[in-house]
Amino acid sequence: MKNQVAVIGAGPAGLMVAEVLSRGGAAVTVYDAMPSAGRKFLMAGRGGLNLTHSEPLPEFLRRYGAAEARLAPSISAFMPTALRDWSEALGQPTFVGSSGRVFPQAFKASPLLRAWLRRLDESGVQFAFRHRWIGWDSEDRLNFQTPNGPQVMASSASVLALGGASWPRLGSDGAWVDVLAAKRVHIAPLRPANSGFTVAWSEIFKDRFEGQALKGIALSFGAHSVRGEAMVTRGGIEGGGIYALSSVLREAVIADGKAALNVALRPDLGVDELTTKLAASRGKQSFSNFLRKAVHLSPVAIGLLLEVAIAEGIQLASLPSEKLAALINAVPVTLNGVAPIGRAISTAGGISFDEIDDAFMLKRMPGTFVAGEMLDWEAPTGGYLLQASFATGAAAGEGALRWLSR
Ligand SMILES: Cc1cc2nc3c(=O)[nH]c(=O)nc-3n(C[C@H](O)[C@H](O)[C@H](O)COP(=O)(O)OP(=O)(O)OC[C@H]3O[C@@H](n4cnc5c(N)ncnc54)[C@H](O)[C@@H]3O)c2cc1C
Numbered sequence: 289m290k291n292q293v294a295v296i297g298a299g300p301a302g303l304m305v306a307e308v309l310s311r312g313g314a315a316v317t318v319y320d321a322m323p324s325a326g327r328k329f330l331m332a333g334r335g336g337l338n339l340t341h342s343e344p345l346p347e348f349l350r351r352y353g354a355a356e357a358r359l360a361p362s363i364s365a366f367m368p369t370a371l372r373d374w375s376e377a378l379g380q381p382t383f384v385g386s387s388g389r390v391f392p393q394a395f396k397a398s399p400l401l402r403a404w405l406r407r408l409d410e411s412g413v414q415f416a417f418r419h420r421w422i423g424w425d426s427e428d429r430l431n432f433q434t435p436n437g438p439q440v441m442a443s444s445a446s447v448l449a450l451g452g453a454s455w456p457r458l459g460s461d462g463a464w465v466d467v468l469a470a471k472r473v474h475i476a477p478l479r480p481a482n483s484g485f486t487v488a489w490s491e492i493f494k495d496r497f498e499g500q501a502l503k504g505i506a507l508s509f510g511a512h513s514v515r516g517e518a519m520v521t522r523g524g525i526e527g528g529g530i531y532a533l534s535s536v537l538r539e540a541v542i543a544d545g546k547a548a549l550n551v552a553l554r555p556d557l558g559v560d561e562l563t564t565k566l567a568a569s570r571g572k573q574s575f576s577n578f579l580r581k582a583v584h585l586s587p588v589a590i591g592l593l594l595e596v597a598i599a600e601g602i603q604l605a606s607l608p609s610e611k612l613a614a615l616i617n618a619v620p621v622t623l624n625g626v627a628p629i630g631r632a633i634s635t636a637g638g639i640s641f642d643e644i645d646d647a648f649m650l651k652r653m654p655g656t657f658v659a660g661e662m663l664d665w666e667a668p669t670g671g672y673l674l675q676a677s678f679a680t681g682a683a684a685g686e687g688a689l690r691w692l693s694r
Pocket residue numbers: 296297298299300301302319320321322325326327328329331332333336337338339340419420421422449450451452454455458459460461462463464632633634659660661662670671672673674675677
């Protein structure tokens with residue numbers, strides 16, 4: 289008789305676990321609290337599904353920072369190229385965008401997810417939706433809340449792939465933390481990653497510029513610097529450039545209550561060139577018009593400059609050109625908090641790697657495996673989040689197969 293394995297969580301990690309297990313001959317049931325699979329995966333595909341990245345593997349692995357050594361074996365076993373082949377085999381060939389990021393040609397997640405679910409279904413994987421896992425009973429069976437009341441399931445092995453705690457309405461809400469902590473599993477606190485920050489904007493600034501993007505800027509904090517863009521939100525600032533710095537900014541905000549972010553509004557122009565342009569006669573035009581024409585600042589960039597000048601008591605219009613030029617390329621923005629985890633792209637923290645063996649099995653709970661974003665790693669956007677979720681899912685699936693055949 290086939291081994292019965294329960295996979296809990298139908299995100300990219302859990303579905304990859306199910307694929308590997310079913311290929312290896314196990315009878316798999318995937319449980320999920322939501323009414324359908326892969327809700328966050330579908331959301332990830334909304335602005336273009338960035339599956340992985342095309343950079344060389346050593347650079348790729350460095351993006352995982354402190355978790356690099358722990359993730360390297362699984363990602364080396366299921367590399368970005370393997371993920372691209374896998375996508376192509378599901379009828380979704382990929383392409384490399386100008387930034388080196390990899391996307392399916394359809395750009396969205398839905399055709400890929402549909403084809404994947406169909407293949408899993410054909411291979412005999414069972415799905416049980418609206419099944420919220422809430423822990424174990426006294427005989428170590430899995431407890432679920434379902435629309436038909438509580439249910440208890442026994443299995444030869446189980447794999448948890450419950451995700452982090454961002455965007456809880458898509459299913460992953462981090463409620464598993466208390467269940468595993470009660471089993472004395474060490475979990476690094478879940479924190480927002482690739483997240484925005486709060487800024488005490490003036491009412492005038494947020495009313496006027498909420499939702500507007502600062503494009504072509506450079507952002508720096510300490511020794512860290514990135515090119516990108518950022519968007520003004522009602523309560524602060526978010527967007528690609530901010531996310532790229534978010535892990536160092538978050539740690540600074542947690543430690544000091546604030547962080548001073550520097551925004552270069554025209555990083556492509558050196559201070560000398562800016563100074564020359566700003567030294568031109570202003571004539572009768574307003575100061576804002578002058579900035580717009582002389583150095584091509586957008587309305588929101590001018591707004592930010594004015595916002596910061598007012599807060600710092602600087603008379604912008606009377607600044608000498610070289611001081612104004614220097615300010616334009618180093619606008620100090622004080623971040624005074626991290627935006628809530630519910631709005632973050634991903635989650636830092638999670639199950640400590642010291643709690644699992646090389647097969648992704650919990651050392652304290654033989655037969656229970658874990659995968660995906662619920663482990664203690666973080667990475668920037670760029671395809672690194674999905675790649676690690678898929679790769680750890682494949683590794684946990686292989687690990688469970690080895691354990692079942694021991
Ligand atoms: C807006 C947005 C855009 C993104 N874009 C990208 C991108 O382009 N590229 C990239 O690499 N990454 C992206 N990500 C991140 C990526 O989607 C996640 O890293 C990835 O989905 C994590 O996979 P996972 O399987 O570990 O967890 P999840 O996808 O979160 O899946 C976990 C599953 O577990 C279920 N679950 C949770 N708790 C329970 C429970 N108690 N009982 C039963 N089921 C439960 C949930 O319902 C969910 O289906 C994006 C994220 C967001 C929010």
